[in-house]
Every structure is written in C-alpha cells, then in structure tokens.
Amino acid sequence: MIARSSLVLTAPQHASLKRHLFPGDGKEAAAVLLCTRVEAAGIKLLVRDFILVPYAACERESNFLTWSGDYLENALDLADEDDLSIVLLHSHPCGLFEFSLADDRSDAQVMPAVFAGRSKRHIGESCHGSAIMVEHGAIRARLYDVNHRFSPVDLVAVYGDDLHYFWNPDRYPPLAVRRPLAFSDAMRTELSRLSACVVGVSGTGSIVAEQLARIGFGNIMLVDFDRIELKNLNRILNSSIADAEARRLKVEVIAEAILRYRCDVRVTSIPSGIGCADAIKAAAGADVLFSCVDSDGGRQICDLMSSAFLQPLFDVGVTIPVQTTGAGPSILDVVGRVDYVWPGGSTLGDRKVFTPASLAAEYLARADVASHSARVKEGYMPGSLEEAPSVISLNMRAASACVMEFIARAYPFRHDPNVQRARTVFSLAACEEEYSSEDGFSKTANDGLARGFKRPLLGLPILED
Template sequence: MRADLTFSELHLGVLRAELCRSDDQEYAAYVLFGLSRIQEDPFSRQPRLRLMVKDVLPVAEEEIKSVDHQHISWSTNRFVDLLSRAEREGLQIGIAHSHPRGPNYFSSQDDRNEAELARLAQNRNGETAIMPSLLFANGELVAGRVWTSPDNVVDLEYARTIGSNWQTIFFAAEHNVVSPTLARQELALGAGFNRLMGHMRIGVVGAGGTGSPLLQQLPRMGAGHICIFDPDHVEHSNLNRLYGATWDDAERKVKKVEVAKREIERMGLGTQVRTYDSWIGSAECRDALKSMDLIFGCTDDHDGRLLLNRLAYYYLIPVIDIGLALRVTERFGISCLEADGRATVLEPGSSCLVCRRIVDAGAAAEEALRRTDPEEYERRKSEAYVRGEGNPSPAVISFTTSVATMAVEEMIQRMNRFRGEDGSIANRVRKFNLVEDFRPGARQEPCRICASDRIHGLGDVQPFLGRAG
C-alpha cells in the first residue's frame, strides 16, 4: 500500500497559521479528508490511497487540557462528533499537530494516541475508516501517515498543493538520477524542476493533433511516468499532424497510443509509459486517471471533456485542457485562415469548462449515445434529432504544436514561476492571425461543479464522479 496527499494552497496556509505560531507551543487541528482508493497504480502495480484535504478545524482553546512546547493534550469529544459528520458526508477524519522545536518525526506518544483514535474511528464508522495524521515542525509540513487500523500505519510518500503554484513536498529521500540530457534544462529551470518531472505521473488524454506534440515534449523534459488514453487508430488524414506516425501505421490501423508509446520508447530516456485504448469513461481507465498528478486534456469530444472537468474538482487533479479551432473565411474575396488556440487550467479556484462555455452538453449527450447505443444514434441521426458527423475540421501541424506548447508553458509556470508569482493564467486564448493572446472570462454565476466546495476533493462517490450512466 502506498499513500499521498493533496491540498489547496489555502488549506496549507490555514494549517501553517494555526499550528506554527510564534509562541513556541504545540497546536493541533482536526482535518476532514476526501479519499481516493486505487486498486492498482499503473506504474507500481500496488494499491494506493490518495487523501484530499476538505476542511481544517482547529482544536479550540477550551478543548485543550494541557500544552507546552513538547506536548499537547485535548478532549476528543469533538472527534466523536466529527466521526458522525464524516460518515454522513462520505469523508475521513484525521488530525494534524505541530512540534515547534522538533523532532521532524512522530513520537512514541503520538503513536499511542493516534492508534487509539484509529480504534475509535473504526469502532464508530466501520473497518473501512482510516485515520490520517499530519505533522508540522519549524513552520513546515514534515511528515504524514495513515492509520488503516490500530495496528497498521502507512507513511505518506509526498504531499502536493494545487492552485496558482504547484508544490510537492517529499517525505522520503529519493535517489536523484542526474541525466546529461537534462543538463541544459536544469540551467534554466533548476534541479528541483527536473526532480519533480521525473516523479510526477502525467496523463495525456488524446494522442492526436495536440496530444502528439505534447508526447514529444514531455519525455524530453524528463517526465518519468506517462499514461496515454485514446481509443482511436491512425488514419491517413492524421498523418499531417501525428509525430512518428507512418503511412504503414494508417494502412494497418495501428492504435494512436501504440504509435505514441513506440516513439517515446525510441527516445531511450527512461520514461515509463502505460497506454489505454479505451474511452476514458471506461472502468479500465479509472484507476489510472485517479493516479495522475497532472492531466493534459487533448480530446476533441465534449463528453470526454465533461468527464475530465469533473475529475479535476472531485480529485484535486489539475487538468490543462487544450483546444484549437481553425476556420477558413472569406474577406473581400480573399480566403483567410483564422486560428484560435486555447489552454485552460481546471482546478478548484478556477472556472470550469461549462462556465467558460467551452463544452456543449447537447453535443456531449450525442457523443455518449453514439458510443453506448450506435443503432439508436443512427436512427435519431436519420430523423435529424442529432447533428451527425459534420465536415472534417481543418488541421495544421504548426498550430497543433504551438497550442500544445502553450499548455506546457503553463505547466512550467505553475511548477517554476518563470513569469513571476502572479504569472499563472487560468484561461488563455491565442489568436494566431492577430498575433495576440486574450484571457476570456466566465459566467458571473458559476455552476455547481466549480462553485461548490462540497465536491472539491470529495474523491470516490457512487456513481463515479456523480455521473449518471
């Protein structure tokens, strides 16, 4: 069993403010967590627990029995009350406390106290209840663990934050492999960036026009783990924009994911690749999607975008959604190409694709029908109840590559802040024909996905992501 943690910059700030005060005393807080249970991580092939911080509730002064710089003791009556809330809302209750002068590890007293809280949690909420615990020292989060029973504990491997700045806190020392291929990148972005790229699990949904150039860049930037999702095969009309794809691939209808995997492995840079040639809503993709630290949405279907849209908020996994629209218009008798590229970051604190009017619910429903009941789809199509396939969209490799690069630039900003502390852009549209970038807004009244913190970090629910069907 492996385990990790995700929280927002806001929740990390609240924990630091509450637990790491200047009076040099220990402090404690209750923490409510959403939970993601992964049966098999695509890379380690082991089960994984992913915790998402939902709420922080400081232990009040009147609850504290005794405290100094080396210990804190408080009444656990509220812990019992919170167990009831956790069961009702599908959450887990844990604790966080501080060691103002160290040590940077849990004490034997912590072990005894937390084992009893784990026993209390399982007695009240059943054997599936867990009891997470976080430790702060010298103003920083230094350790974390999960009690899966009163006798068994799993250490957290790392914690990551989402928001305008993505940080990762490693709890265990990792062996850093210095690669000569990344030496120039290290000069620009630092050794920490290279280490994080090697550690992250990155998903790419769609290995076509924008996904293909992404999959050329990410391994060369040191990506250690990549999952690729795409059910389609190579066609002759794809060859003008699929890197590495050949005429023979189109003739033999080779899967796009296999072409992408082949090209990455040809680089010989050590990137581990897992491929899924199913639609992302399929059950076989679920564990892999939930295991990612970052996902690039390179799909052109509305239903797939709606799924990723929910995934970002339910599981606190940032999604960078990419879009490109090419239109040929006529002005004053002259044929003109208009090209709009877009990179949109989906995570709590940012507006979703629905509120930005990027996805069409009607088109998504038609796509779902075509996938699940093709006969009914064709019947409705013949009766003009659905829009049909339409004409093929224009595609030019220069523009698909440029839009993919926009998305990579946003990833770099949030990991490295090369544009400065306030340089992150949640939604950027590039008008190639005008040589300008724009930042379109969203609806004034956000929807129940991006506006409702009830689902942010909620994790596993039935049905998956609260989607019917």
C-alpha cells in the first residue's frame, strides 16, 4: 500500500534538528518546521526551513516542555508569504515513540492558534502538524485539518547519501528491529509501500521499469510521450511487432507488461514529455525519481524536480563515442553513467551532466536543424558525444547499475560509505569502473529546494504558458 501522507527532510536538515533536540542533557527540546505542501498522490509536506527554539526560551524536563509563543508567531510570519504548513517538533529523550497525553493537550491548545494565524488572503484548505523525534533519529508525525482533527503521517523520509524511511507503526507493522536487509522479503515488503517515477521508458527506461516492478515497488509512474516503432524494437523490453505496427504508446506497452506479472501494483501511464506541467505535477507525488531520458532538457527538468519536491534522483545515460579516420569509423569507448542526486546535494547541473551550451544546442537542433548542423560543422558546438541508440546489452548493464544504486542507498550493503559513490562511470572498452564522491563536486546555492508547486513551476516561466 502506498503512503497517503508523508513528511520529507534532507539529511542535513535532519542532522541539524537532531543535534538541537538532543544536546545530551536528557531534556526535551523544540523546533518549528516550515513546510511546502504538495498534493499529488496524497499529501507531502516538504521541509523548506526550520526554527530552533533556544533552550533558554523553554522550560525543559525529561518528559515536559513549554516554550515562548514568540517563536510560533515568528514561524507564522515566515510561513505567510508562500502559505507554508507548520509542524511543531520536539524530542522524547525517554524513547517513547508515540504521542503522550501531554502532547495531545498541548496540540489541543496550540493548533487552533496556528490555524487562526493563517492570512485571509490565502484560499483553499491548509494543514499543520506536530511531530516527535527519538534519540536515534526516528520521527513520528501527525497532521491536523481545519477542523483540528488529526490523522497520522504514514511516512517520514530523510534523504541524503542514504535513504531513511520512518513508518507510522500503527499502520505499518515494523519490518525488523533495524532497516530491512537488501534483497530480502522485508525489502520487498517496504518497497510495496513506495512509489517510483520512471521518466523515459525506451532503451534504459523500459529495463529500469521492469526491474523496479519485479523488486516490488507498489506504485510505478511511467512518463514518455513517444510511441513504439520498428526501429526501436531491439532495445525496448516487452515491445512487439504488433505494438510497432499499431504505433502504441511506450508507456501503455510497459504498463500492460507489468500488469501481466504483478496483480498488487498500481501503474500510472503519463503519455507526455516531462516538460509538460501536468506530467511534472503528477510525478511530484513519487517517492523516488528515475531519469532515463536521452535529452539534456529532460535531465534538467528531472534535476529541478528533485530539488523542488525533495525527491532522490537516479540518472542513467549511455554513450558510444565514435571517431572517423581514413580507415573508416571506429569505436572510441562504450560508456555507461549513473548519477545519484539527493535533494540539497550537488545537482546534475552542478556536475555538468548538462550545461547551458548543451541545452542551447539541443534547442537549436529541434528549432533549426540546418543552422545547428552548420554550427557543429564550424566547431561552435560539441557534436562528438551524442546519446547513442545503443544495443540492449549496454542498456541492460547501465539500467541494472541504476537500480542497484537505489538499493544500495535504501538498504546499504557496500563496504564503503555511499558518499563515495555519487557518480559511477563504467567503460566496457577499458574494462574499468570509476567513482566520484559527493564531496568532489562543487555545489552552488539551490533556491529551488522544497519549492513545491510555487509559480512559476520549477522556476521556469515557460511551464506557465
């Protein structure tokens, strides 16, 4: 079953909150989370910012906490511009992983004031909440509606070099004392609660979608505008001559194939490019994003989505650079690449997976083919490394590496820390594999983090047309 509500934090946010809430004196402490609301598949609260309530402003005991209302008023002022939701978070040093009677009484007093503080200029419904954290970092939360009725948050997710999931134990029985073991039945059970979005379901994407379905994801979204053709039957899993002759949508063919071997999965077909606002809004509800596109423009959109909706992103690409000499064309290399991006870390743009120049070249190739060809010939634009219509064996290798990268993040099994594997590049010609650390990439300021559906969508005015 897919979580209907979730609260999402980045790993640095979680680490800062944990340090403040557990200073080592065994007493409760407090913070206020400012969250963007994303209503797609259920509701997701994305932590955009937070306020740490100073210890001196609180009356603190091991099982008791009060603090000045000035910090709530400050939070309401900060939340007003973008109509953010407020979540009141405090620690339980005693280890109680449930809300106490004191917590219930406190919420009954405070939540009406939180809702009353919402500006009248904002329309539509809102929600606010409260949460507790125990010392090992697990968080449990609940949301209140305008009538001050609460419902438990199904999932609290923390995304960084590793992926952490904290489930509401009343709805989801604990799978184990610790995180599920990779490749186990417990892993499959947890995956049945999660949703994945695969953007691009052709050469690598059809294979990624196949693997995600078979390892157990409970909800799979497929995004692709294209149709099956005879020329790509050699690299799209589960496609047939009949599909090509009927020019069926790729997403429909892949969805139909998945449903032939899974009766316990929800598959959503989105027959659109990811550059469409409706596709972006639908994909925003996914827990994990897989970018299997063959365009830099598509990668840029996925990159922006990862930040805006706090989605861990796995991007896969393959290239076969070729040179032409007097003896004819020859293969320089056969290369696959997997980049893992966590929201708040270095982006695909930071890593130069796409650049302003490559985006401009791609746009010109679509808008003015003759002019683009001339500029490449003149040396104004790079034309040597193109996404290749590669054979299925290379796609299989790259797609498997992409899915294995997700498993390694959610269910760590590698001997080395995951921070060392932000990028994996393999060369089949040289029989080599290279890794780049997250710390090895320069990171620019990211104003789009937890942006949600704030207009213009993803900060791109073109999406508002």
